[in-house]
Amino acid sequence: MSRLKAAVASINTDALCHNIELLHKQAPNSRLLAVVKANGYGHGLIEVAKHAEGADAFGVARIEEALQLRAGGIVKPVLLLEGFYSASDLPILVANNIQTVVHCEEQLDALEQAELESPVVVWLKMDTGMHRLGVRPEHYDEYIQRLHNCKNVAHPLRYMSHFGCADELDNPITSQQIELFKNTTANCTGERSIAASSGILSRSDSHFEWVRPGIIMYGVSPFSDNDAQQLGYRPVMTLRSHLIAVNELKAGESVGYGANWTSERDTKIGVIAVGYGDGYPRMAPNGTPVLVNNRKVPLVGRVSMDMLTVDLGPDASDKVGDPSVLWGEALPVEEVARYVGTIGYELVTKLTSRVIPVYTKDSI
Numbered sequence: 001m002s003r004l005k006a007a008v009a010s011i012n013t014d015a016l017c018h019n020i021e022l023l024h025k026q027a028p029n030s031r032l033l034a035v036v037k038a039n040g041y042g043h044g045l046i047e048v049a050k051h052a053e054g055a056d057a058f059g060v061a062r063i064e065e066a067l068q069l070r071a072g073g074i075v076k077p078v079l080l081l082e083g084f085y086s087a088s089d090l091p092i093l094v095a096n097n098i099q100t101v102v103h104c105e106e107q108l109d110a111l112e113q114a115e116l117e118s119p120v121v122v123w124l125k126m127d128t129g130m131h132r133l134g135v136r137p138e139h140y141d142e143y144i145q146r147l148h149n150c151k152n153v154a155h156p157l158r159y160m161s162h163f164g165c166a167d168e169l170d171n172p173i174t175s176q177q178i179e180l181f182k183n184t185t186a187n188c189t190g191e192r193s194i195a196a197s198s199g200i201l202s203r204s205d206s207h208f209e210w211v212r213p214g215i216i217m218y219g220v221s222p223f224s225d226n227d228a229q230q231l232g233y234r235p236v237m238t239l240r241s242h243l244i245a246v247n248e249l250k251a252g253e254s255v256g257y258g259a260n261w262t263s264e265r266d267t268k269i270g271v272i273a274v275g276y277g278d279g280y281p282r283m284a285p286n287g288t289p290v291l292v293n294n295r296k297v298p299l300v301g302r303v304s305m306d307m308l309t310v311d312l313g314p315d316a317s318d319k320v321g322d323p324s325v326l327w328g329e330a331l332p333v334e335e336v337a338r339y340v341g342t343i344g345y346e347l348v349t350k351l352t353s354r355v356i357p358v359y360t361k362d363s364i
Contacts, residue, residue, distance in 0.1 A: 004321060006273040006306075007280075007355045008240045010328070011043050013051040014362040015234035019217050020054035022232055027200055027207045033079060033193065035214035036069075037061040042279075042348040043218055043237055044357050046072035051359075052217075057099075059212055063089055066098045079123065082133065083107050090114045090152070101125050101160065103133040108143060111152050119154040122147060126184060128177040128194070130164035137184050144188065156190035163206075166198035167222045174199070178206050198222040201231060220333055220344040227332040237348055238328025239280075239355070243292065243320050245271040246312065255309050256301025261286045263300075268312040270297070272324045277305040279351035280326060281340045284308075288339040291325035292318055 023032060034055035035041075040048035049058055049069055057077035060066050063085070066078045083101040084090060087110035093100055099121040102108055111120070124143055127134030135143050147153045161181045165171040181194050193210035195203065200211045201222070215221075219235035221228040228235065247269045249255060254262040255269055270292055276282040280303060288299040290310050297310045312318050327333035333344040340347070 004242050005356055006241055007278040007351075009042070009351060009355050009357050010238040010240060011047065011357055011359050012234070012236055012238070012361065013047075013359055015219055015236045016043075016048065016051055016217070017054065019219055019233050019236070020052055020213075023200065023211070023213050023217065024054060027195075027204075027211045030195075030207045030209060030211045031056040031191075033057045033059050033210050033212045034217055035059040035081070035196070035212055037065060037081065037214075038349045041215060041218050041220075041345070042351045044359075045069065046074070047357070047359055049074045049076075057210075059214075063092065063098070067092070067096060070096045070098075077121075083125075084110070086110075087114060090116055090120065093120050094118050099123065101133075102143070102147070103127075103135060108146060108150075112146065112150050114152050116152045119152050121154045121158070123158040123160045123193070126159065126161045126181060128161040128180045128184075129173055130162055130177075132162070132164075134161060137180060140184050157188070158191045158193070158210075159185045159188055160193045160210075163194065163196065163199050166196070166202060166206075167224070169202055169223075174203060174206075178203065196222075215345050218348065220348065224338075224343075227334045229329075229332060235327075235329050235332065237333070239274070239326040239351070240328070241272050241274040241324050241326065243270045243318060243322045243324060244273045244307070246316070246318055246320060247271070254301070257304060258302050260302055261300040263311070265314060267314045268316045268318070269300070270310045270312045270316075270318055270324075272308050272310065272326075273306065274324075274326060275304050275306045275308055277352060278355050279347075280308065281342070281347065281350075284336075284340050288336060289331060291328075291331050293322050294330065296331070 037060045059081045079099040101123045103125040125134040165173045191209035195206040195211045197216035199206045219228045219233045249269045282303045289296045300311045301309045327336045337344045
């Protein structure tokens with residue numbers, strides 16, 4: 001028997017480059033701040049950044065992610081999307097040329113009180129209606145003035161906000177957010193950004209000088225009712241494994257923990273070497289599609305830590321070692337997510353460290 005690996009995430013860097021090129025076409029007058037937080041949405045932080053040649057800058061959530069990028073040789077601008085958490089982070093930002101969002105008074109106070117060797121590039125975040133992070137519009141001018149007067153802040157300032165409902169195309173809140181952001185920053189000198197994936201795809205009036213593609217860059221749709229491939233984007237990740245057993249099952253017999261699925265017919269059950277220990281969702285219900293030998297078969301029985309089981313059908317000729325795909329180009333992660341009752345974001349970012357990443361290109 002040839003040596004097989006269990007769960008493998010094939011990351012197609014040509015698909016990544018295709019998606020970035022398409023983003024440039026969708027927002028031709030904007031620069032791209034590629035969001036690579038959460039280990040590049042599960043695709044590998046450093047490798048994504050190295051292959052995302054069309055990106056103008058990178059966005060991360062934590063300072064540790066920014067430092068990993070710098071240690072990995074990434075020299076393009078890096079922005080902390082949540083800003084710094086502690087005043088002690090500020091010298092680290094300076095030393096590593098890391099930009100920061102400012103969204104609260106504590107951060108502003110820390111900047112004003114710090115003694116830094118050089119100023120930091122700051123993006124002032126406005127709360128235009130999501131009510132999560134950001135300065136309220138009525139306080140925005142005050143923050144701008146204080147930042148302009150702060151010796152530790154590079155000029156010009158940059159300005160940003162974030163949509164709360166842009167994935168809901170008919171929601172009027174998005175238009176309200178755009179207008180509020182436009183009006184409040186109308187007299188500001190400096191670049192602006194509000195659009196992430198859903199805004200890029202649905203609201204060209206929100207593109208401004210920078211856009212911040214996240215999930216769509218990886219070929220996963222931010223919308224609940226369609227898949228990225230319908231929008232012209234290509235899935236970057238394919239999660240693969242293989243059959244490690246094919247067993248006969250009699251009608252009336254069950255499979256897996258809790259016996260929550262019982263076969264109504266004589267059939268064959270395939271056991272695949274992937275489970276919630278790899279990040280595949282334990283709550284995936286019976287019927288969730290899996291590809292075995294390029295055909296869809298239903299998941300049956302409860303997902304366990306290292307394995308899951310599928311109904312191959314009574315006439316199946318599949319054998320141990322045959323390939324399976326949990327999601328990818330032929331089985332969109334969005335489709336799997338709909339069965340599970342979640343979003344594609346969660347599935348790709350929850351893969352664990354034992355899933356082996358393999359970086360590939362298109363076959364010639």
